[in-house]
Amino acid sequence: MLQGWVIVLTSFAYLCLLFAIAFYGDRRADRGRSIIANPYIYSLSLAVYATAWTFYGSVGRAAADGIGFLPIYLGPTLMAVLWWMCLRKIIRISKVNRITSLADFVASRYGKSALLAGLVTVIAVLGILPYISLQLKAISNSFTILVQYPAIEMPDKQRSVAVLQDTAFYVAMILAGFTIAFGTRELDAAERHEGMVAAVAFESLVKLLAFVAVGAFVTFGMFDGLADLFTRARADPRIEPLMTPFDDFSNYASWTWLTVLSMLAIMFLPRQFQLAVIENVDEKHLRTAVWLFPLYMLAINVFVIPIAFGGLLSFPKGGVDADTFVLTLPMAEQHTALALLAFVGGLSAATGMVIVETIALSTMVCNDLVMPALLRSRRLRLNERQDLSSLLLDIRRWAIVVIIMLGYLYFRLAGEAYALVSIGLISFAAVAQFGPAILGGIYWKGGTRAGALAGLSAGFVIWAYTLLLPAFARSQWLPQSLLTEGPFGIALLKPLELFGLAGLDQITHAMIWSMLFNIGLYIGVSLTSRQSVVEHGQATLFVDVFTKTREPSSFWRGTASTRELRILVGRFLGPERAQEQFAALARERSLRSLEDLPGDAECVHFAERLLAGAVGASSARVLIASVVEEEPLGIEEVMNILDETSHVIAYSHQLEEKSRELEAATTGLRAANERLTELDRMKDDFISTVSHELRTPLTSIRALSEILHDNPDLDRAQRVRFLGIVIKESERLTRLINQVLDLAKIESGKAQWHNSELDLRDIIDDALAATRGLFEEKNVALATQLAADVPRLVGDRDRLMQVMLNLISNAVKFCAPDSGRVRVSMHRQGDCVQVDVGDNGIGISAENQRIVFEKFRQVGDTLTDRPQGTGLGLPICRQIINHFGGRLWVESRLGEGSTFSFTLPLDPRASDDKLAA
């Protein structure tokens, strides 16, 4: 025996369990430890697609036309293959644009059109009502049947029950209560309900378990496995024809359309959109859903045919609705627990659907229908109210009640006219109307608001005319003659044979016409109408969501004067560059001149991107805020963003100040950059020259070594001569390497300086002593004149010695032998000390006087008087003197000798400053 109260209690217990899971999920979410951040839970939650229609209706359909139930599951499986491309894009767009519902998505794509949002909401609500009524019907029917247990009686089809005695009415009330509890306990800005997702995932497991249990029971308990079941089914003349799927063309058409229909439904049913897009926490979860969801679909469909055949075989007299086989078969076998499990499975499937669907719809009704109207009403002064969240929750609660009650109303008016599957398909056909506007919207930038409005409206009207109207007519709420003769007797307008198209099933017929007009008008009107600037920006944002990666926060809906933007950008990038960039943008948009460029969203984004390159993304956003005029705020913004925006505006004044400072810094940096580029070029030249200078001695060394190697019998004198050259060239190479390294060290600032207080006179004396050999060798005369009043100074002894040695040996080198004279003098010159090293050698022409200080630029002409040395001595000397804050220069006349002079500052503080710098 199964008492009514046992069933009711079980049902409540089950609903409370779901609620507990949801509550736990929300608590975890609040603590930041989400339980739904898991690809398996995400995939399972998508199985909300399988409703009471799947649970009971598939078997009914299979009992009527064999595998005809399959397209509804084939479509989603096919679509799952495309998810990674298509659904991922929708998810990304929704995250970037903070989309909160299906209506919000469509409206946002077409320039934030409130009209479009309202239209989508209306279509969704009206379209889904039959579907909700289907769930109510399934729950109340299964309850009514189960309560008769063990007798099997179909519910009375006569509508004699008063509302207050109608099970479906109470089912509707209870579901409304639970939905309110699930969905509107608190307000989430992102419209996310983690607890609900967890509960739905659980619910998916329960219904799968129940269905598979019944299937296994029928197949293996009542029959002797699949083989036995099918053998007996084949023997039955009623069942045998169900095993041949296609017998005529209309079946193919119907299969194709049902597949397309369900492909669209899996994407655009409000509950699917809610779970797959809005509740998605991680795009990567799709990877799992792509295979797990089809697998689920397969699992829940495996036993459909066995149960249908089992039912047909077990109830040969008929009289039992095939839609109820899942429940009535365990009942007929007196299996109480299984019957109860089947009931809970069906309840699970129905409640999951109703809760998610209604929450999604109530969000849309609240945000896209009621709130815009309320905010526009001046009398209510809503936009001045501080906290609107309690009002919002109330609106949503009422929306939930109203939607479910409308579903109940549909059930009372038209629910009995069709089987479960047909009712569901009517809803599928309604949401399929969103297909062109949404898919077109994310892949085609040309789709316009007018096109979307026209396509959606036309599709919706035809849907209502060819599917909704006949449902009412069949239930006798409208005259039957409407169907048989057409309105006002116009046969061409017969709802089931529109424009004379006959011979198709109702859904195929409705889909062909509605899609033809929907797609046709969407494309046609889009091609002939113009996009507003906001639409243009939104279209780009949607279609290029993967290519134009942008932070969600940088999404501006405002407009600004292009001139102001240009000035702002110019402040950081320089006016010319800003001008260039904006001109390029104008060209890209095929505008004749910069002046035609509208200050729309794209332009603002563009400016922001340019600025972000200079000052970083977040500062760029604030700077842009100072010149952008925001559009009148949308509904969500009134609640959420107002606060943020005022902060931003206050902050932008401080930033104006900062921006001027930054501008100065940018100019400085640009100059520094130019100098660095020049230095870089010089470095390249230097390396090339060094390479040449190193290769030259190396060439002699290699060639002569090879000659010595290949000619062992070379005469002694020649061998000694060649070896001598090899040694000399090796020394030259070593010297060169040392000096290059030395210079590099000084130039890069890595040289070590050992500063001490010293007397320059000592250094000059030491240098002269060290070079005495050179003087004697060439018989060059030396004269010195070192002033006694020169104070000590601070410097690096070895480095200054290096300078002196270099200058003195140069002087000797360019003197003629025997007649040469070198004069070294030192005297005080203001707060400096000056040292001169003069000779009466060949002298340096005026144009060469600058060149001698350049690297590797030896002056000296032909091979006869080519100077010995590396060409780095004087550059190094100049670096050393400069380091100590002094100056090194040359005075000379060709043929009359040269005088190299340097000064060093006496004030130790001056040299310290220099050292510090």
Added chain:
Amino acid sequence: MAKRVLIADDEPNIVLSLEFLLVQAGYEVATAATGEATLDTARRIHPDLILLDVMLPRKNGFEVCQTVRADPQLSATKIVMLTAKGRSTEIAKGLALGADAYVTKPFGTRELVDTVRTLIGP
């Protein structure tokens, strides 16, 4: 009669080694240390081949090469460019101006002699 080679380089030690190598290989050798001297000597002795350094003082190797190529009397003279700057652009430039071969410094003595021998024979 021995083939004549003119060595044009401003590094005396390199000239010395080249001279030794080519004399040893059986060629008659003349030398020049500047671009102008190279042209003068070439017009005088009509060498079979000039070993021409790129970095010559007073007319660099490229200019000398161009002038030699423009002179009909020197049309039979082969030119081998020598350079310590091994950049590919310089090699391309030399060959474009009509040089017959390009040798980078430091060179292998055998390869150098082989190059000369290939161009004008022993």
